[in-house]
Amino acid sequence: MENTLQIGAYSFGDTQLNPDGSARSTAEAIKNLFDAIVHADKAGLDYFGIGEHHTISMPASSPGAIIAAAAAATTQIKLGSAASIIGTDDPVRVFQQFATADAISGGGRIEITAGRGSSVETFPLFGYELGDYDELYAQKLDLLLTLNASATENVTWSGTARPSIPQLDVVPRPVQGSLPIWIATGGSAPSSARAGRLGLPLAYAIIGGQPHRFAPLANLYRQSAKQAGHTGDNIKVSVATFGLVAPTKKEAVERMYPGWVNLNVEMGRLRGWPAPQRGSYLAQVDAPNAYFIGDPDDVAERIVDLHRHLGHMRHFLQGDHGGLPQEHLLESITLLATEVKPRVKRLLAAK
Amino acid sequence: MSSQSAMSSQSARTSQHATTIGILGAGRVGTALARQALKAGYQVRIATRQPAAENALLVDIVTPGAVAVAVQSSQAAASDLVVLAIPLHKYRTLNPGELAGRIVIDAMNYWAPVDGVFDDFESDPRTSSEVVEEFLQGARVVKSLNHIGYHELEEDDKPAGMPTRRALALAGDDAQAKAVVESFIDRLGYDAVDAGFLAAGRSFEPATEIFTGSHTANQLRALIQKARPLAAAA
Numbered sequence: 271m272e273n274t275l276q277i278g279a280y281s282f283g284d285t286q287l288n289p290d291g292s293a294r295s296t297a298e299a300i301k302n303l304f305d306a307i308v309h310a311d312k313a314g315l316d317y318f319g320i321g322e323h324h325t326i327s328m329p330a331s332s333p334g335a336i337i338a339a340a341a342a343a344t345t346q347i348k349l350g351s352a353a354s355i356i357g358t359d360d361p362v363r364v365f366q367q368f369a370t371a372d373a374i375s376g377g378g379r380i381e382i383t384a385g386r387g388s389s390v391e392t393f394p395l396f397g398y399e400l401g402d403y404d405e406l407y408a409q410k411l412d413l414l415l416t417l418n419a420s421a422t423e424n425v426t427w428s429g430t431a432r433p434s435i436p437q438l439d440v441v442p443r444p445v446q447g448s449l450p451i452w453i454a455t456g457g458s459a460p461s462s463a464r465a466g467r468l469g470l471p472l473a474y475a476i477i478g479g480q481p482h483r484f485a486p487l488a489n490l491y492r493q494s495a496k497q498a499g500h501t502g503d504n505i506k507v508s509v510a511t512f513g514l515v516a517p518t519k520k521e522a523v524e525r526m527y528p529g530w531v532n533l534n535v536e537m538g539r540l541r542g543w544p545a546p547q548r549g550s551y552l553a554q555v556d557a558p559n560a561y562f563i564g565d566p567d568d569v570a571e572r573i574v575d576l577h578r579h580l581g582h583m584r585h586f587l588q589g590d591h592g593g594l595p596q597e598h599l600l601e602s603i604t605l606l607a608t609e610v611k612p613r614v615k616r617l618l619a620a621k
Numbered sequence: 622m623s624s625q626s627a628m629s630s631q632s633a634r635t636s637q638h639a640t641t642i643g644i645l646g647a648g649r650v651g652t653a654l655a656r657q658a659l660k661a662g663y664q665v666r667i668a669t670r671q672p673a674a675e676n677a678l679l680v681d682i683v684t685p686g687a688v689a690v691a692v693q694s695s696q697a698a699a700s701d702l703v704v705l706a707i708p709l710h711k712y713r714t715l716n717p718g719e720l721a722g723r724i725v726i727d728a729m730n731y732w733a734p735v736d737g738v739f740d741d742f743e744s745d746p747r748t749s750s751e752v753v754e755e756f757l758q759g760a761r762v763v764k765s766l767n768h769i770g771y772h773e774l775e776e777d778d779k780p781a782g783m784p785t786r787r788a789l790a791l792a793g794d795d796a797q798a799k800a801v802v803e804s805f806i807d808r809l810g811y812d813a814v815d816a817g818f819l820a821a822g823r824s825f826e827p828a829t830e831i832f833t834g835s836h837t838a839n840q841l842r843a844l845i846q847k848a849r850p851l852a853a854a855a
């Protein structure tokens with residue numbers, strides 16, 4: 271298990287709201303996201319993830335584009351998708367975009383996380399059949415891994431989910447030969463086992479329930495990797511959770527709440543959920559529950575406590591949804607980098 | 622547990638109690654259900670399409686105490702109670718022959734906003750469980766365990782008799798099968814409430830008040846009444 275813990279943030283883009291509740295522009299949301307990444311780099315955050323989404327409230331549709339821009343404007347932060355919905359994209363294009371960003375960054379800061387997507391909006395948008403969900407993901411992941419593992423620009427791949435590639439050049443190559451490619455999962459046991467058998471690092475998205483209950487899954491992942499003969503640096507776990515840091519716990523809880531309501535109202539409209547209740551929000555904001563919302567002490571302690579169960583090497587938080595004011599996102603990022611990160615380091619060293 | 626089902630399970634304890642539970646699918650629902658069933662003292666078999674060694678490792682670590690079986694072996698299907706916990710769009714991979722005559726809990730949902738539109742269910746006015754029952758031909762299908770979140774299943778259980786105990790609905794056309802499922806639900810830590818015939822399962826499909834909330838037995842009965850005022854218990 272890792273003894274250091276990278277601290278990060280992730281976002282799907284968060285369109286700001288006017289006082290009357292109407293949405294401001296999605297372009298502004300993208301610019302805000304870019305500014306937040308640059309801010310995070312300056313503050314000393316370890317990682318920023320961009321999760322592909324295609325909705326008005328969450329408009330980060332193009333992680334490769336924003337990561338390339340951010341690669342030019344940052345110096346130390348690691349940048350990755352969280353996740354790229356590869357089943358409905360072309361893995362060649364995804365790989366090329368991230369390899370391009372890698373070249374701009376100087377090399378070694380750019381990562382791809384391959385996911386299936388928890389919602390299915392990309393299927394009608396890009397003209398795919400939902401019935402092909404599993405096959406598309408399996409084949410396109412295989413292609414992405416083939417591209418990444420190739421010793422040269424010249425690549426050969428065949429399959430049915432996309433035209434075959436007979437000895438064609440795919441450029442550019444990553445600066446260090448390959449990019450870190452992670453598998454994202456919401457926590458199904460077969461997904462954990464599959465990532466282990468593939469020998470790929472595993473990113474858990476834990477958005478409800480008690481995160482420490484993922485411990486057997488992380489164990490299954492590590493055992494599956496071991497059984498398949500995979501050891502070494504690539505066998506590692508990261509964790510993405512909801513969360514927001516503010517100077518006090520009370521402020522953090524109050525700041526995140528309106529966005530949480532808006533998110534749940536929107537999802538409820540799509541999925542038939544009832545009106546969100548403040549009680550269900552408050553039930554999640556304290557240990558050992560899902561939302562890492564608090565002051566730096568609280569959030570740092572909970573991250574380190576979860577580390578005892580999962581041994582993860584990176585923990586990253588998403589607090590910007592439903593129109594969280596940009597200043598609150600930026601302050602949370604500052605506190606994560608300057609207050610939470612050193613506390614986590616101290617607490618881990620003291621263990 | 623309602624007093625009615627408590628009496629019925631006592632009066633015919635031998636025939637109405639399952640001892641072996643077969644779970645088809647080792648995803649989040651299947652594994653959560655397996656752990657909860659093990660906690661309740663059942664023998665649990667889990668079948669997946671994975672090779673046996675991979676399934677065995679998964680079961681040993683994630684649901685210790687359960688037995689991993691190959692889906693091709695029919696061992697899971699040969700249990701007293703079989704739970705369908707695969708993604709609904711894969712229901713045609715089930716083997717009707719091995720499930721004929723079996724008591725089968727359909728824990729699957731048709732939830733288009735989350736899982737996408739699937740024509741078998743979108744263009745059929747019936748509930749997803751009726752479509753599944755027709756495909757399985759001869760299985761004694763009971764719709765249940767579909768309206769509780771997989772992590773709630775392991776967190777919301779309470780001993781029988783507690784006034785705040787959460788209730789789970791069931792619907793089916795076979796009264797005997799339903800009695801077995803009621804007893805199972807009770808031992809998992811929940812009150813069972815009979816919504817009526819399989820078609821009455823509509824009242825706890827996705828997007829209904831029952832599906833999206835958490836209710837005691839009395840609340841659940843009231844919601845079922847409200848949804849189908851003419852439905853009588855089967």
